[in-house]
Amino acid sequence: MATISPERVNLLQAVIFDVDGTLADTERDGHRVAFNEAFAAAGLDYQWDVPEYGELLALTGGRRRIARYLQSRGHSPAQADELAAELHRDKTRRFAALVRTGAIQARPGAAELITALRAEGVATAVATTGTGDWVLPLLDTLFGLDVFDVVVTGTDIPDLKPDPAVYLEVLARLGVAPSGVVAVEDSANGVQAAVAAGLRCVAVVNGYTRDQNLSGAVAVLDDLSRPGGVSVLRGDPELRHGLSVAALRRLLAADYR
Ligand code: XBP
Numbered sequence: 001m002a003t004i005s006p007e008r009v010n011l012l013q014a015v016i017f018d019v020d021g022t023l024a025d026t027e028r029d030g031h032r033v034a035f036n037e038a039f040a041a042a043g044l045d046y047q048w049d050v051p052e053y054g055e056l057l058a059l060t061g062g063r064r065r066i067a068r069y070l071q072s073r074g075h076s077p078a079q080a081d082e083l084a085a086e087l088h089r090d091k092t093r094r095f096a097a098l099v100r101t102g103a104i105q106a107r108p109g110a111a112e113l114i115t116a117l118r119a120e121g122v123a124t125a126v127a128t129t130g131t132g133d134w135v136l137p138l139l140d141t142l143f144g145l146d147v148f149d150v151v152v153t154g155t156d157i158p159d160l161k162p163d164p165a166v167y168l169e170v171l172a173r174l175g176v177a178p179s180g181v182v183a184v185e186d187s188a189n190g191v192q193a194a195v196a197a198g199l200r201c202v203a204v205v206n207g208y209t210r211d212q213n214l215s216g217a218v219a220v221l222d223d224l225s226r227p228g229g230v231s232v233l234r235g236d237p238e239l240r241h242g243l244s245v246a247a248l249r250r251l252l253a254a255d256y257r
């Protein structure tokens with residue numbers, strides 16, 4: 001059980017959120033549907049069902065995901081890359097259109113947590129592998145872009161999670177040291193990226209990520225917040241009340257050594 005250092009409880013300067021699966025449940029009924037629409041529109045006989053898409057999520061980045069899949073279906077590497085770029089452009093347009101219909105909703109408690117952090121002077125930022133052309137409209141629709149001090153997307157960085165590039169870029173733009181920051185993630189790739197950037201990370205899982213290796217996270221919850229409390233799959237039992245500003249301060253103050 002971690003001990004809390006009282007002198008460390010006020011160290012929280014910023015919280016960095018992942019988007020897909022963390023701030024919003026986007027994958028199964030959002031991205032997956034848009035990928036399938038793009039395949040169909042291109043006259044390709046590929047459709048990703050719910051379990052298969054879960055396996056494909058092991059690789060971050062929609063364009064890379066398509067390219068690897070096309071190669072597994074017999075396309076040459078060059079052909080797969082070219083077709084993936086085209087399909088991904090169309091998928092991005094389709095997903096952005098879906099976002100504008102209001103079909104993608106925030107995970108319960110996300111908006112309230114962001115508001116509470118800001119009210120206490122804690123900076124809020126986003127570190128995502130997703131493409132800027134849908135990330136920005138989604139964040140704007142769900143929360144308003146103004147509530148984030150920094151947003152870095154997969155379009156802005158050279159390598160995607162589990163590479164730490166996106167987190168390092170957020171830290172640089174925030175101008176804060178990793179020791180004052182907690183990252184909130186949902187997946188193994190995300191946790192790995194945050195930890196590789198020197199951050200303390202809490203995982204909030206969903207159906208696709210519940211059984212992944214999240215050993216780098218200091219705690220694992222099944223939701224950000226829920227009436228009656230959340231399930232603490234690993235970590236401080238106090239987290240059963242959900243992720244609040246106080247809970248994030250405790251996470252940063254705890255001595256896990
Ligand atoms: C998200 C991703 C993205 C999305 C689809 O990972 O890997 O590829 O699945 O978005 P994370 P794009 O939550 O770790 O950031 O099609 O725009 O890539």
Ligand code: MG
Nearest residue numbers: 018020021186
């Ligand atoms: Mg994610």
